[in-house]
Amino acid sequence: MVLSDLGQKITASFNKLSQAPIIDDELLDEVLKDISSALLHADVNVRYVAKLRGDVKKRVLMEGEEGGTNKRKLIQKCVVDELIGLVSAEKEPYKLKKGKCNVIMFVGLQGSGKTTTCTKYAHYYNRKGWRTALVCADTFRAGAFDQLKQNASKVRIPFYGDYQETDPVKIAGDGVELFRKEKYDLIIVDTSGRHKQETALFEEMLQVEEVVQPDDIVFIMDAHIGQACFEQAKAFRDTVNVGSVIVTKFDGHAKGGGALSAVAATNCPIVFLGTGEHFDEFQPFDPSSFVSRLLG
Numbered sequence: 001m002v003l004s005d006l007g008q009k010i011t012a013s014f015n016k017l018s019q020a021p022i023i024d025d026e027l028l029d030e031v032l033k034d035i036s037s038a039l040l041h042a043d044v045n046v047r048y049v050a051k052l053r054g055d056v057k058k059r060v061l062m063e064g065e066e067g068g069t070n071k072r073k074l075i076q077k078c079v080v081d082e083l084i085g086l087v088s089a090e091k092e093p094y095k096l097k098k099g100k101c102n103v104i105m106f107v108g109l110q111g112s113g114k115t116t117t118c119t120k121y122a123h124y125y126n127r128k129g130w131r132t133a134l135v136c137a138d139t140f141r142a143g144a145f146d147q148l149k150q151n152a153s154k155v156r157i158p159f160y161g162d163y164q165e166t167d168p169v170k171i172a173g174d175g176v177e178l179f180r181k182e183k184y185d186l187i188i189v190d191t192s193g194r195h196k197q198e199t200a201l202f203e204e205m206l207q208v209e210e211v212v213q214p215d216d217i218v219f220i221m222d223a224h225i226g227q228a229c230f231e232q233a234k235a236f237r238d239t240v241n242v243g244s245v246i247v248t249k250f251d252g253h254a255k256g257g258g259a260l261s262a263v264a265a266t267n268c269p270i271v272f273l274g275t276g277e278h279f280d281e282f283q284p285f286d287p288s289s290f291v292s293r294l295l296g
């Protein structure tokens with residue numbers, strides 16, 4: 001089930017509440033059961049669904065005791081609050097700072113959309129007036145260099161890479177040093193991926209992190225991988241200092257719930273969603289507006 005279906009199902013449960021003549025425990029259980037089943041179908045991790053159900057029930061029972069409470073509104077509010085909590089992280093995302101050179105390193109598995117997302121991110125901030133540059137430190141995937149170079153020229157952003165050099169750590173270091181000297185506001189470092197999590201990949205990420213000293217590390221996660229998001233995000237976060245997440249391929253038939261609940265688990269905020277192959281198909285992520293849009 002894609003996320004728009006999830007929104008419709010939750011809205012249908014809210015309508016059921018509005019139409020019921022009385023709101024008793026039985027109806028509350030029924031509505032929470034419907035919502036939980038919709039969340040599970042959208043691939044939200046089972047432990048968060050159970051928590052959401054328990055927490056809503058507890059809050060409704062407690063606050064519903066107070067005189068004059070509109071139980072329908074209370075239930076709806078609790079569900080919305082819990083959904084916002086699910087897609088929020090306690091940690092604040094890194095905010096780019098004016099007057100300094102912000103270095104942002106991108107990590108993720110091969111095919112997650114890392115190279116495309118580096119360009120989208122660069123393009124987004126470039127249009128907002130930040131002097132932005134791209135560094136290609138992906139020496140693992142043949143074609144990564146040309147892809148990022150072409151992308152960079154399409155969005156007219158300076159690019160550093162080295163066809164001959166095989167050491168990604170050296171390229172990352174040299175590229176960042178060059179653009180630091182030229183006083184760019186934002187330097188984005190694209191790194192290698194692998195098809196799966198491997199020691200070699202994580203060692204390389206650590207070395208690149210060491211040499212470029214990034215202000216933030218953004219983990220790129222493909223919304224289609226569903227429940228596997230949790231372990232993947234955790235593995236990256238346990239290795240390098242991941243501070244933010246971008247979920248890609250949120251268009252099409254992604255269920256999305258897996259990616260969203262993985263983020264709650266790793267406690268790194270989602271900062272953007274990728275919603276298509278085009279460089280403009282990229283939107284900032286805000287938990288409250290995401291949930292309001294989901295529920296129409």
Ligand code: GDP
Binds near residue numbers: 274
């Ligand atoms: P990388 O190996 O992680 O660098 O992945 P790429 O950036 O090369 O992307 C892999 C594929 O996913 C490419 O065909 C991209 O066009 C596509 N892609 C990336 N982001 C999105 C997105 O948000 N939506 C869709 N539909 N496709 C995307």
